[in-house]
Amino acid sequence: MIKLFTLNKVALISILLLNLVLMTVTSKAQNSYELNSGWKCAPIAQIKEQGTAISNTSYSTAAWMPATVPGTVLTSMVANKQMPDPFYGMNNEQIPDIYKTGRDYYTYWFAKDFKQAIPAKGSQIYLNFRGVNYSFDVFLNGNKLNAQLNKGMFMRRSFNITKWLAANGSNRLAVIVYPPDAVGNANGGQGGDGTIAKNVGIQYTAGWDWIQPVRDRNTGIWDKVTIQTTGSVKIKDPHVITLVPGIRKPEGAQQPAIIKVSTELENATALRVSGTLQYLLDGKKVFKKVTLKPNSTQEVKLDDYTLANPKLWWPNGYGPQNLYDLKLQFVAADAKVSDQQEILVGVRQLTTEWNARTESRQVNINGQRIFIKGGNWIISDEMLRFTDARYDAEVRFHRDMNLNLIRVWGGALIERPEFYEACDKYGMLVFQDMWGSGDCNGRWLDPMKREDQWTRRKYPDDHDLYLASIKDQVKMIRNYPSLAMWCGGNEITPPEDILKALRDTIMPALDSTRWFIEYSNSENMSRNVNGGNGDGPYGIQPLSVFWNERAFPFNSEVGSVGVSDYTSLKRFIPKGNLAAPVYDAATGKTKTDPVWEYHKYIGYDGFIDKYGKPKDAEDFANKAQLVNYDQYRALMEGFSSHMWDWYTGTIIWKTQNPWTAMRGQMYDYYLDPNACLYGLHNGSAPLHVMYNPTDGMVMVANNTFRPKTNMMLVAKMYDIAGKETLITQVFVDVTAASTKRYLSIKKNIDAAAKDDGAFVVLELLAEDKTPLSQNIYWVPNETGEYSGLQKMDNAQLAVSAKALKTGKIEVTLTNGNKVPLAFFNRLSVVDAGTKERLLPAFYSDNYVSVLPGEVKKVVIDYTPVKNAPAPMVSISGWNMAEKFIAVGN
Structure with a gap:
């Protein structure tokens, strides 16, 4: 269960997240249990004894500090307040980096006492480690269990401990964990100086353009430890x-x-x-x-x-x-x-084939082609604090975006079984990269890298360990129906001997039914009209780019901005640094607060100013949500408008952050969604009416297996005061898995929007007039400014909320007649006392606009807090100040 996050203090959130790790005790087998609490740890510098002595219950660990297992050394240090929360402000700069301290600083002993009786004759007891970074020795009751050092972040290890169990059932486990062999210099490059890739492990820990370095490089017993009984x-x-x-x-x-x-x-x-x-x-x-x-x-x-x-x-x-x-x-x-x-x-079969029209690979499930709408995923938490509940929430958000694929990026890890369980549940195909990136592994000339391209091209140092790790991880996750594709690496193939073994031996033997791609933008996946492949564009774009400029036909990375709202920013930016970026149109440069820069802010250029110069950080963040929504709705609409013509799919870079970054996210680290998510939710809907803002073309995307017939398409406009003008309405049909163009309304819109802009409203109605799709666009004036929005009268929106059942609220939004639109309203379920958001919460829609005379309902799912009073619902919009609504029965 995910507890209520009271979000006025970032430190409290971190403690709650750590508690989630300790609370997770799940197993699908009755013969297994997890060792996930009661661990203690100490740095090697403070411990003089050997593991044979430490692993005796007579050895005192009273002076050792509590340890978080699963977790990293830094996780335990933060939990024990030995280090500040690296997610807040510039606290990460206060944490010593392993490149400067040396590996011993983060080399730690971990100890755990547990009860386990000697089993009946013939039965066996196993000690299982699902992941330790980077190498370790194991001791139990005075005995060393491994003959050679266990090495590699991605190797499961299992020990038959039957003969080593204590006669009285009281056992002591001691594990010494060593950091990665090559810790890398976090010099500001992508993956630092690149040498982090000499290991078979995670590369992002040396820093990237969306994250600061992780100071201990994720050293620790980072995945589950279990005791298993068998015959x-x-x-x-x-x-x-x-x-x-x-x-x-x-x-x-x-x-x-x-x-x-x-x-x-x-x-x-x-x-x-x-x-x-x-x-x-x-x-x-x-x-x-x-x-x-x-x-x-x-x-x-x-x-x-x-x-x-x-x-x-x-x-x-x-x-x-x-x-x-x-x-x-x-x-x-x-x-x-x-x-x-x-x-x-999950009973399903995946096949792929080359689509000659798009010049890209297409994915088929159960014989039907699937238009890929994906998001790039890094990792759930940079400090590896994984929980079933967090995985479920994050994957559910991707489902709510109406996506159907998650790409797990190659600079991180092969994801955990619990991630795949959530993907199975919510219908997310997974494009799973193996370990490697063009940045660290030598694709490009890079002055930030320590070694030349020829040397980096051979990373990692131990190819045998790499291949053994791949075999192990493939076996771990190959039964999940969501797993669809294996990829040799991010933007580069692994070394030739590794690639050959993967392609010709390992995958055919261990997992032959899935698509194996040599690297993430391989020409075997996608070729553009001029030959070759690539990624992008990235960052803020004119909306016309998404609609009219042809990108790569199966693009593994394309994306835009992603600053969350002001409530989110306050969780990790100190009050004194909450200053809005200032864009200078003359120079094209932005003046940005150093904390924003540290958290990897990328500019919105002049897109915010079109809504009026921001008065402060709160005004900036609110206006950024309008840009966010527009960017991601247009991105997915643009790709869908050329479905099976230019494209077989696209994958957004990126949909989530494992740290408090300020780019590429549909929800923040604390699981609070922003308008990017709901722009995608709208633009990615399986049946979707949409409008190309450059040529005024109205079209319908039908991304289902069934034709849709006898629908009424309605196109109308509203001026800033709320006056409605019908443009046209016509019965339409659209075949399965296609996008159909109907008519242009550009002349109507240009005339109406010339001075103050206008709202364009498109609707699809079933024969019984049931709404099938609605899309509301806000159109600028002839100079590209949203001048009319700044003149809107206050909304006259009536709001009520009732509990449908425990953890589910229905909110009804009713707008009056002959009044303005109630524009761009953010709903939040909040604690009745503190008025702080309850997270995570899931909304059937959000950033909702309500037309004059219209009624809309939004359903909210959340996890109630035991013994807490009923929550309230907060609502605020472009033309409505925030108010709080009591939840009725």
Whole structure:
């Protein structure tokens, strides 16, 4: 459960986020539990004893500080107030950087006492690490468990600890964790001096153009530690493949699908073991008799199963995300279950093909082509404070943007199973980069880098470790239906020997049904009309660029600005630094506060000034939301307007931040959405009426598998005072998976908007007059200024709110007749006492405009706080001051 965030103090938020880490105790298996609390840690400089001594319960750790596990050294230091919150102001500058301190400064011992009895004869106890950065030794009850140093951020490690358990059931685990071998100089370059890429690990920790350096380079036991009990045989890395032949639709009876299941079985005993490997799926059992040699691991493939009339899994916007429970078991000869794993199976098949018209690859799911509307994802938290609840919230936001894909960027990590569980749930395909970037790995000449391109091109130093890590991570996540694509690296291939092994050996053997792309802007993915491929544009753009200038036909990175609102800015910018940027049109330069610059602000140029020069930071942030909404609505509308003609998809750079950055985000680090999210929510809708502001063309995008017929298209205008003028209304049809152009209303709009601008309103209505799509544009005057908005009278909007059930509120917005539009209203669910926003919260729509005589309803989902009074709803808009509404029953 995500608790209420009281957001007046950033430090309190950090503590709450850390509490979420400690509260997360989930496991799909009854035979496993997580060691996620009660850890202690100490720097190596303060500890003289060896691990064999430290791991005895008689050794005192009373002077050690509490540790956050999973977490990093810096996470624990911040939690214990030894370091300031690096997300606030310029606090990060106060934290010593490992490049200057040396690796020992962040080399730490971690210790954990836990209860575990010696199991019954034949049973086995395993200690499992899902991720440690960067290398470590493990000790239990005075015994060292590893013969060689465990190395690599992305290697799972498992130890059979049965014979090392204490007779009295009281055990001590001690782990010494060493930082990355090459820590890199955080000199301001992309990935610092680039040497961070010599490791098989995360590259962003040395800094990037959207983040400051992470001072400990994420050293620590950063992922889950579990204790697992099995019988003599353990199930390892099962693999489920689903084949869905033919072209399918989400509804109706289905032809059969094929289910293929295999797994490794490990016999940990010195005896031969016979039994049955079986799985249960949809009420059916599939099984095979197996005999395993002593102390051996064997792969076993079960017979293919034909699943009749399957319930298929579809990406968001195309159909439901059906999931089957598959219970895989090894049953020993005595009929006892030795081990079992429960797997959620999404029945779907992915194929790709070259689209000759667009000159790019297209993605097909269950035989149907999917127009990719994606967002680039870095990581949930730069300090690796991951929780199931946060993953769920972030992926849900992407669903709410009406996106259908998330690209996990290559300078971070192969995402955790909990991320993929959320993507399965919300229908987000995943484009998963492997580790590497053009910046660190030698694509470009770069004076900030320590070593030349030829040397960097060979990174990482240990190719064998890289390949072993890839094999391990592929096995970890290959069963998730959301995983759609593997990518060799960000903007560059890995070294040739690694690429060859990935393409020709590893992926065919371990995960042959997914698309493998050599690198993120490969010509095998996309070629423009002149040949070659690339990314962009980035940053603020005239709206005409998105509509009329052809970008790369499957663009892995294109994006704009993303400053959040004033409430968000106050969470991490000190009061004295809340000064609005000042843009000089004559020089094209912006004067920006140093804290804003430190948090990677990129300029809005003159786009804010078109709404009137901002009076202060609050006015700037409010006007920035108008620009945000317009930018991202136009971006996705522009790409959708050329769907299957110029483009097979696009992926926004980027939709979230793992730190308090001021660019490329649809919601801030604290999970508070801004207008970017709702501009995308509008512009990405599966059935969408839209207007090209450059030529006045009205069109409808139908991004579904069904044609839409007998709809009424209504085009009308409102002046600044709220007077309505009907332009036209006409019955229209649009075929499946297409965009259709109807008519231009440019002359009407130009005439009406000449002096003060105007509002353009487009609607699609069903035969029963039910609204199918509505789009409200605010159009500038003939000089490009929004002069009329600055003359609007106050809105006369009536607002009421009622609780539909616990955690769900319906807000009704009613505008009067013969009054102005109630323009661009932000809704927030807030604590009744403090008036601070409850986060995260999910809105069916936001930044809502209400026409004269119109009624709109917005539904809000949030997590209620136990024993807290009922919340209130805050609303404020362009022409309405903030007010608070009580929530009725």
